[in-house]
Amino acid sequence: MNLYASKDDLIRWLDSLLKEHIVIAPVEIQGQTMFQPISKAESCQLSAISNTVLSPKGWFLPPTETLFSVKRDDGHVELVPTQVEQDAVLFGLHPCDARGIALMDKPFLQEPSDALYRERRSRTALIGLACRQAQPECFCTSMGSAPDDSSNVDIMLTEVEDGYIVQAITDKGKTLLPKGLKEYKGKVPAPPKLQTIPTKEVVSAIKGLFNDPYWEKLADRCLHCNICAYVCPTCYCFDIRDYADKEKIERVRSWESCQSRGFSLTAGGYDPRATKGERLRQRFCHKLLYFPEEFEDVACVGCGRCVRDCPVNIDIREVINSLKQVTEAKSGS
Amino acid sequence: MGLDNPFVPYIATLKASTQLTPDIKLLSVELEDPDSRANFDYKPGQFALLSAFGEGEAPFGIVSLPQQENGLEFAVRRIGTVTRALQELEPGNTLGVRGPFGNYFPLEDYEGKNIIIIGGGIGMAPLRPVINKILERRNNYEDLLIINGARTPQDLVFQPEFPTWIKAPRVKLELTVDRGDEHWKGRVALVPDVVKELAPSADNAIAIICGPPIMIRFTLARLRDLGFKDNQIVTTLEAKMKCGLGKCARCNIGEKYVCQDGPVFTLEQIAQFLEQP
Numbered sequence: 001m002n003l004y005a006s007k008d009d010l011i012r013w014l015d016s017l018l019k020e021h022i023v024i025a026p027v028e029i030q031g032q033t034m035f036q037p038i039s040k041a042e043s044c045q046l047s048a049i050s051n052t053v054l055s056p057k058g059w060f061l062p063p064t065e066t067l068f069s070v071k072r073d074d075g076h077v078e079l080v081p082t083q084v085e086q087d088a089v090l091f092g093l094h095p096c097d098a099r100g101i102a103l104m105d106k107p108f109l110q111e112p113s114d115a116l117y118r119e120r121r122s123r124t125a126l127i128g129l130a131c132r133q134a135q136p137e138c139f140c141t142s143m144g145s146a147p148d149d150s151s152n153v154d155i156m157l158t159e160v161e162d163g164y165i166v167q168a169i170t171d172k173g174k175t176l177l178p179k180g181l182k183e184y185k186g187k188v189p190a191p192p193k194l195q196t197i198p199t200k201e202v203v204s205a206i207k208g209l210f211n212d213p214y215w216e217k218l219a220d221r222c223l224h225c226n227i228c229a230y231v232c233p234t235c236y237c238f239d240i241r242d243y244a245d246k247e248k249i250e251r252v253r254s255w256e257s258c259q260s261r262g263f264s265l266t267a268g269g270y271d272p273r274a275t276k277g278e279r280l281r282q283r284f285c286h287k288l289l290y291f292p293e294e295f296e297d298v299a300c301v302g303c304g305r306c307v308r309d310c311p312v313n314i315d316i317r318e319v320i321n322s323l324k325q326v327t328e329a330k331s332g333s
Numbered sequence: 334m335g336l337d338n339p340f341v342p343y344i345a346t347l348k349a350s351t352q353l354t355p356d357i358k359l360l361s362v363e364l365e366d367p368d369s370r371a372n373f374d375y376k377p378g379q380f381a382l383l384s385a386f387g388e389g390e391a392p393f394g395i396v397s398l399p400q401q402e403n404g405l406e407f408a409v410r411r412i413g414t415v416t417r418a419l420q421e422l423e424p425g426n427t428l429g430v431r432g433p434f435g436n437y438f439p440l441e442d443y444e445g446k447n448i449i450i451i452g453g454g455i456g457m458a459p460l461r462p463v464i465n466k467i468l469e470r471r472n473n474y475e476d477l478l479i480i481n482g483a484r485t486p487q488d489l490v491f492q493p494e495f496p497t498w499i500k501a502p503r504v505k506l507e508l509t510v511d512r513g514d515e516h517w518k519g520r521v522a523l524v525p526d527v528v529k530e531l532a533p534s535a536d537n538a539i540a541i542i543c544g545p546p547i548m549i550r551f552t553l554a555r556l557r558d559l560g561f562k563d564n565q566i567v568t569t570l571e572a573k574m575k576c577g578l579g580k581c582a583r584c585n586i587g588e589k590y591v592c593q594d595g596p597v598f599t600l601e602q603i604a605q606f607l608e609q610p
Contacts, residue, residue: 070386075427081338081340115339210587237581241389258582268412
């Protein structure tokens with residue numbers, strides 16, 4: 001059943017959620033919309049049309065986190081793993097970002113599952129917000145999602161005049177629904193139409209192009225700034241290092257990107273991906289070939305953030321189209 | 334390594350640290366918890382991640398065989414910060430162990446075959462348990478040819494074990510170095526050239542290779558010249574690695590994860606992803 005919440009109902013609901021949960025919601029900071037833990041309902045900013053600067057993946061895989069700390073006591077060593085203490089609600093995420101989380105689940109929940117990710121994931125409810133408008137860089141419908149896709153959230157919200165349609169999608173969602181909402185009997189607005197790119201064909205096309213000069217040519221202008229990986233909802237490469245000072249030793253995990261120089265450089269000096277072309281090939285092959293071969297889905301949700309933010313306009317939509325053309329040219333000759 | 338958190342290593346104690354070459358030490362390690370120790374089962378080719386707490390973690394092939402009296406052994410070459418810290422540990426010091434990870438050499442499948450083992454430098458490390466396993470079940474295999482190369486004579490890693498190896502029936506050990514010294518009377522040649530010179534037959538044979546990438550690359554070519562098919566050539570790959578769990582996405586070689594799908598691969602599986610000679 002579709003329920004209706006006025007904007008005031010929504011504020012009251014958020015306030016009640018805040019009593020027992022950490023609530024992570026879009027917040028406007030100096031003109032940029034970011035997902036942040038909020039302390040009061042009014043901070044939540046649901047009206048922004050474009051996607052947040054970063055995807056909300058950081059709630060589950062933080063940019064930096066301590067995996068465990070090392071306690072030394074009289075020569076004896078004890079390792080103290082980080083624990084996840086509190087339930088959370090990730091509020092107002094778009095369908096593309098919800099799908100991003102569903103895709104991250106695949107490697108991180110695969111056995112042996114990633115303990116911190118698994119705990120945060122099981123203790124966090126997802127409350128999605130349908131997109132009423134699309135941005136020029138959006139292409140979620142080509143990547144298995146849609147502006148009104150509710151399949152990866154616990155509760156779905158759709159903005160209508162003066163309020164929101166509220167749908168509980170999962171049992172977890174039902175338990176979080178606010179009391180006393182009335183049924184919504186109006187029409188559910190139609191989702192915006194989006195551009196289409198030939199994703200399906202490319203997964204097989206890219207197989208034959210591992211040693212193609214296309215990659216070096218494409219990477220020529222790459223600055224390996226890594227912004228594509230940082231803003232991406234499905235990029236999950238990480239680094240692990242030890243940090244030590246007089247007081248403590250910690251093993252810390254942080255985001256990394258396969259575009260970094262030295263990402264795959266061994267201590268002995270060998271680097272299987274020493275050139276920019278090899279690294280950019282890794283990025284697109286991981287998303288469009290390796291991930292689908294392992295987990296069936298393409299590791300891109302069409303949120304358009306990398307398209308929006310790449311300083312040299314390396315555009316995954318163009319890459320997909322070019323790979324198709326290169327393959328067609330090859331098979332034609 | 335708790336079942337619950339695969340990033341938390343087993344606490345272990347360094348039992349002994351033996352200098353094998355000027356830059357390689359053999360570390361004998363014992364897990365602190367008796368149950369974990371009893372359950373730590375592994376096969377030749379598998380690896381573990383060793384932690385020097387405060388410096389970090391790095392992957393190493395396990396060079397011992399299970400149930401061996403010296404316990405878990407690793408050959409660590411001093412090459413970066415973690416390996417330096419591991420080499421500086423003294424017996425009694427604490428380190429971390431995560432593993433065993435990865436696949437292994439399917440040695441049962443090689444029974445009844447001639448085995449050619451080709452190792453360069455520290456690349457002999459993961460091959461040592463292969464040799465010892467074959468020697469343990471010597472009658473199940475045909476001829477064993479070991480070609481071992483190193484930069485200089487003193488860089489040949491497992492020299493104290495050579496006499497034991499060649500005492501076994503139908504074993505040939507061929508040594509070669511890049512640069513000899515005043516005592517060296519053996520070969521001064523590159524491994525691929527020795528392979529060419531000795532020309533082992535590809536008939537009913539399996540070649541197992543590990544060494545620096547450049548050695549692997551040219552040795553593969555020589556083996557192919559000798560008629561070895563890509564499914565008769567097996568290698569174990571080194572890769573930068575952080576998690577060992579197929580998650581950090583660092584050790585991809587093409588679509589394979591070295592930590593999960595490897596480190597042992599037939600050339601058939603990875604030829605496309607190696608640089609062509």
